[in-house]
Amino acid sequence: MKYNEGQQKEIAQYAVEHDNNYKATGEKYGISYQQVAAWVRKYNKKTKSVKKVETKKETQANALDILSRKDPILEAQLQEVKRRLGLE
Numbered sequence: 001m002k003y004n005e006g007q008q009k010e011i012a013q014y015a016v017e018h019d020n021n022y023k024a025t026g027e028k029y030g031i032s033y034q035q036v037a038a039w040v041r042k043y044n045k046k047t048k049s050v051k052k053v054e055t056k057k058e059t060q061a062n063a064l065d066i067l068s069r070k071d072p073i074l075e076a077q078l079q080e081v082k083r084r085l086g087l088e
Helices: 004-018 022-029 033-068 072-084
Strands: none
Touching: 004 022, 004 033, 022 033
């Protein structure tokens, strides 16, 4: 029997949720242990790549947040320079 990608993902998730018990999962769905293991590897590889993209976006957002913060020491120095130059 052919399984579409959605069914493969569902079976892989079932196996992962049941402590990676490929044998029991295979018996439940009428497929081999090896096929379940292959789908779990495929599913894990896809979820890891999605997590990497999310992590990269979070890192970029954190870097932007850090860069956009004002440094209180530099702000104080700037205010002192402005005061000395009579710009304030």
